[in-house]
Each structure stands twice: as structure tokens, then as C-alpha cells.
Amino acid sequence: MNDVSGLDQGSKSGWHHRGSDASFWGVMLGALGALVFFLLLLIYSLTTMVDWGVMLETIRSGELLFSIRLTLITASLSTLLAVVFAVPASYAISRAEFPGKRVVDTILDLPIVLSPIALGAALLIFFNTSMGSGIEKNLLHFVFEVPGVVLAQFVVVTALAVRLMKSTFDGISLRYETVARTLGCNRWQVFFKITLPLAKNGLIASAILAWARAAGEFGATVTLAGATRMKTETLPVAIYLSLSSADVEKAVAVILVLVAISLVTLVFLRRVGGKGYPL
Numbered sequence: 001m002n003d004v005s006g007l008d009q010g011s012k013s014g015w016h017h018r019g020s021d022a023s024f025w026g027v028m029l030g031a032l033g034a035l036v037f038f039l040l041l042l043i044y045s046l047t048t049m050v051d052w053g054v055m056l057e058t059i060r061s062g063e064l065l066f067s068i069r070l071t072l073i074t075a076s077l078s079t080l081l082a083v084v085f086a087v088p089a090s091y092a093i094s095r096a097e098f099p100g101k102r103v104v105d106t107i108l109d110l111p112i113v114l115s116p117i118a119l120g121a122a123l124l125i126f127f128n129t130s131m132g133s134g135i136e137k138n139l140l141h142f143v144f145e146v147p148g149v150v151l152a153q154f155v156v157v158t159a160l161a162v163r164l165m166k167s168t169f170d171g172i173s174l175r176y177e178t179v180a181r182t183l184g185c186n187r188w189q190v191f192f193k194i195t196l197p198l199a200k201n202g203l204i205a206s207a208i209l210a211w212a213r214a215a216g217e218f219g220a221t222v223t224l225a226g227a228t229r230m231k232t233e234t235l236p237v238a239i240y241l242s243l244s245s246a247d248v249e250k251a252v253a254v255i256l257v258l259v260a261i262s263l264v265t266l267v268f269l270r271r272v273g274g275k276g277y278p279l
Helices: 002-049 052-060 062-095 101-113 116-126 130-138 146-170 174-182 187-215 219-224 235-244 248-276
Strands: none
Touching (some): 052 062, 052 248, 062 146, 062 187, 062 235, 062 248, 146 187, 146 219, 174 187, 187 248, 235 248
């Protein structure tokens, strides 16, 4: 009787666990499905609003081609600058110990949590100070000019690049660097021959994400560089200009182009990033 009772209890326990697992995964997968469905619904709604004749005409227009070209060029330049600064900065935050490290780490996160419009306004105010005015007069014009687009994108994406690259360096064991140092390598040799090769996939993935964020940047760009057709008109600015003139079909066409670029970027990210994909 005891054996039978034990089997009954075990059977009930097994059914209980299976029921609990089913409800658990039901909730988790249900939330996942709801989010994916919502995003696909947004994309579908765009396709129902667009006139495909207008879409083809917009794609072939000189204004959209200018916007695409400007977006690709400025996003690439700002990402290149961001990587140049983010790689050493993220490594320093990950490996070095120095007074005020937490404060520095917090300051670097400000552009991530701060509104892009606020960042653009801060840049605009900076160029109205004596130092900023001197840069404008003697070096390079940023306000309402294309270099302002690059600078705005750079400020927005550098913090993101630093955060993503730091997570990559954090995931690399210090043991590899320590062994290399004991074998006679100096700091530069360890960094370029050991650390960077190990971090390659993560750094590439971080750079691609930073590029995608730069390509979609709007708030800081429009505040610093303005929204001038055929001058500072990136794809997000083109969407803004189209909506401001009540040209909804053109705005939808530009949005779909930006969605296509974003999807291609994400596919490329997953192919190149591999296990180093940081998100």
C-alpha cells in the first residue's frame, strides 16, 4: 500500500511540474509572440498606407538618393570616430582602476539616458560660447552644416559603443593577458596581439549597432544641424520634413527605406557578430 501511495504522489508531483512548466512557458512565449506580432503589425500598417507608384517615384527621386547617401556617409564617419575613442575608453573602464572611476563611468552613460534633443541643444549652446565660436570661425562650421550631423551622431553613439565594448572586454579573462605579460609582452603587444583578437567579434558587433543607431539619429541632428532639404537631410530628417508638409505617402516610403536598411544591418550583425553579439 505504501508503494502504491508513493507512486500516486510521484505521479501527482510529475503532473504538477508539467502543468507548472506549461503555464510558465505559455506566459513567456505569449509575451514574446505579442511583441513580435505588434512590430509586424506596425510594418504591415506602413505597407497598407503606401502607394507603390509613389514609392517607386520617391525611391528614384534625387532628394531621397541624397538623403540615403548623406545618411550612409555621416553614419559611417561618426561610427569610425566613435570606435577610435570607444575602444581605448571602454578598455580603460573595464581594466584600469583609478580614483573617480564610478563617476567617470556614470558620466559616460549620460548620452544614453539623456534625450537626444537635449544633447543637440547642449551642442548648440556650446557653439555659442567663446570656445565654440572660436572653433566655428577658425576650424570647422558645425551649426546648420553637415559636420554638425556627424558631430551629433558621434555624441549620441559613442556612449553606446563604449558600453557595448566594455561588456566585450569584461567577458575576456584577465588570465590571457597575465600569461602574455609573463612571457615578456609589453602592454601594447598584449592589447594588439591578445586582447583585440579575442574581442574582435564583440567589437565588430558593437560598431555595427553604433552605425545603425547613428543612421537613425534625429533629435540631436535636427537641433544642431537643422532640417534643410538637400543639405542636412538625412533619412530621419526626410521623414520629418515629409510629415511637416503633410506628405504622408512620401514619409511612409522613406520609413520603409529606413526599415529595409535597418533589417539588412541587423542580419549582417548576426552573421558577423557570432558569439560576440553584445545584446
